[in-house]
Amino acid sequence: MKSFIYKCFIGGSVALSMTLSSCLGDLDLKPIDDNVIQLSDFKDNPQYYTQLLAKVYAGLAVSGQEGPAGNPDIQGFDEGQAQYLRAYWNLQELPTDEAVLGWNDAGLPELSMSTWSAANGFVYVMYSRVFFQIALCNDFLRNTTPTALAANDVPEDVAAQIQTYRAEARVLRALSYWHAIDLFGAVSFVTEENKIMEAPKQKSRAEIYQFILDELNAVEESIPLQPQYGRVGRDAVNMIRAKLYLNAAVYTGTPQYGLCAAECEKIIARHNTGTNHGLAETYKYLFGGDNDRYARGGNESEILMTVPFDSDSIRSYGGTMYLTVGSYGGKISARNYGVNDAWAGPRSTSTLVLSFSPQDERYAFFSEGASINNTNLSTYQDGYSVVKFTNLLSTDWDNAAGRAESYPDTDFPLFRLADVYLMYAECAYRGAADRETGRTYMNYLRDRAGMPQYDSVDDITLDEILQERMRELYWEGHRRTDLIRFEKFTSGNYLWPWKGGVYAGKSLDTKYNLYPIPAKEIAANPGIQQNYGY
Known part of the structure; x- marks a missing residue:
């Protein structure tokens, strides 16, 4: 079993008072089990503050208090669908050239066809999940002020440690506010300074963008x-900031590619070491059952921020469960990939498959019995299965031991060094950094993939960078944001199957x-204004 802070949360829950009312409409939200630990208990048990922080982290991985299902954080919606990463992935991947999903749950086909409305339940659940996560962060901050700690007679050494916890909570809140403005634009804004049950005010995308930057600068x-x-x-801080700068033209109308490149250089300076330049030697191992090895430092510390999962203690119907068991189907033998079930859920678009050479080491598709074409949206085998995420171990990739778990041990990599190299290259080709250096960084990825290098800076264009981002980062939750930044998401000049609700796109x-x-x-x-066109 992996050792991580979530284990502080397992077996003990903490009751919170959360500012949720006006951010989430009439969704029935429950505080963490108030029969276990109350905030009044903290006076005699200062270790509970670690559990409180653990719940904040766990909000990215689990959907409730009892593993994959039961006693959910959010009631009124299928618990598996309401897991943070699954909800985020659906909104970031299903409307793009990387994935389709044929399930007929109300609102899901509309995501694959980009025909959603303000009544879409899957849009609602992500909005709800984001603000639930922000509320967890706010509540932690509200209950760990110097005044609150003094009232509970928290020892000085513990209080000093809690100051670091507070910085972590602010970074996690910044992450969710970034997701909020990226997906929804101007949203409700609430911090620990707001009174409980106070109706929050809406702030513009640019205002919250600046708030996130200010928070990251304050805690770095x-x-x-x-x-x-x-x-x-620190990598996570730099990465969130770099993502804001990379998309600043979308968020604020003012490009900040030079600032993005500078943030990337900070990360690269810490990691560009060894013969693999800080990257994992083998691409496919980054998405297997022991990929935590790449999130623990060292010369192959490619995963800069991870959401841990564990087959024994961090179980979810979202996260990497959704990307392994959830995405396997057709003639796949799930046991060959380290799990024992298959839901026939998300699958590839033909556009994604055709972007690769079959010799590319990143090519991870299962085609037996399937058509490459997505002719029928509701037919799972109209499209190849994606087997990028597995529960296989790097030490036994052929699974000679016959390992097959009900839940994967595979962590979800929120941020990777490979993305940083690509982000720098994009900034360079937008005129804000050195193109030769950008070419070198892209060739690190090409070398690992077994693909020919770019021989000259003239071999690379912005469109090629967008394609390389697909090949390197597919199904990791980046694509919608990338397509919008490159002005391809709504354009009629770049089409893929079922874009706009028609097969041809x-x-x-x-x-x-x-x-x-x-x-x-x-x-x-009613004080919240709707986005244009809805």
Whole structure:
């Protein structure tokens, strides 16, 4: 079993008072089990603050208090669908050239076809999940002020450690606010300074963008360079900031590619070591059952921020369960990939498969009995299965031991060094950094993939960088943001199957560059303005 901070949360829950009412409409949200640990118990048990922080981290991985299902954080929606990463992945991948999903749950086909409305339940659940996570962060911060700690007679050494915890909570809140503005634009804004049950005010995308930057700047020096596995480190701070700068033209109207390149250089300076330049030697091992080895420092510390999962103690119907068991189907033998079930869920688009040479080491598709074409959206085998994420071990990739778990041990890599190299290259080809250096960084990835190098800076264009981002980062939750930044998401000049609701693809109304504020949120908080076109 892996050792990480979530284990502090397993077996003991903490009751919270969360600022949720007007952010989430009439969704029935429950605090953490108030029959186990109350905030009043902290006076005699200062170790509970670690459990409180663990719940904040666990909010990215689990959907409730009892493993994969039971006693959910959010009621009123299927618990598996309401897991943070699954909800985020659906909104970031299903409307793009990388994935389709044929299940007929109300609202799901509309994601693959980019025909959603403000009533879409899957849009609603992500909005809800984001603000639940922000509420967890706010509540931790509200209950760990110097005044609150003094009232509970917290020892000085523990209080000093809690200051680092507070910095971590602010980074995690910044992460979720970034997701919020990326997906929804102008959203409700609430911090620990708001009173409980106070209706939050809506702030613009640009205002929250600046708030995130201010938060990251304020806590950066308190975040360790070498964090405990599963927790945020300095790389995460730099990466969130770099992502904001990379997309600043979308978020604020002002490009900041030079600032993005500078953030990338900070990360690269720490990791570009060894013969593999800080990358994992073998691409496929980054997405297997022991991929935590790449999130623990060292010369192959490619995973800069991870969400841990564990077959024994961190179980979920979202996360990598969704990307392994959930995505396997057809003639796949799930046991060959280290799990024992297959749901026939998300699958590849033909566009994704055809972007690769079959000799590319990153090519991870199962085609037996399937068509490459996505002719029928609801037919699983109209499209290849994606077997990028597995539960196989790097020490036994052929699975001679016959390992097959009900839940994967595979962590989800939120940020990778490979992405940093590609981000720098993009900034360079947008005129804000050195193109020769960008070419060198892209060739690191090409070398690992067994693909020919780019011989000259003239071999690379922005369109080629977008394609290389697909080949390197597919199914990792980046694609929608990338396509919007490259002005391809709604354009009629770049099509893929079922874009706009037709098999051949068609252009979209530009309103789809943002998701709508859910109708239930508008009803609960009439002061919130809807996004254009909804």
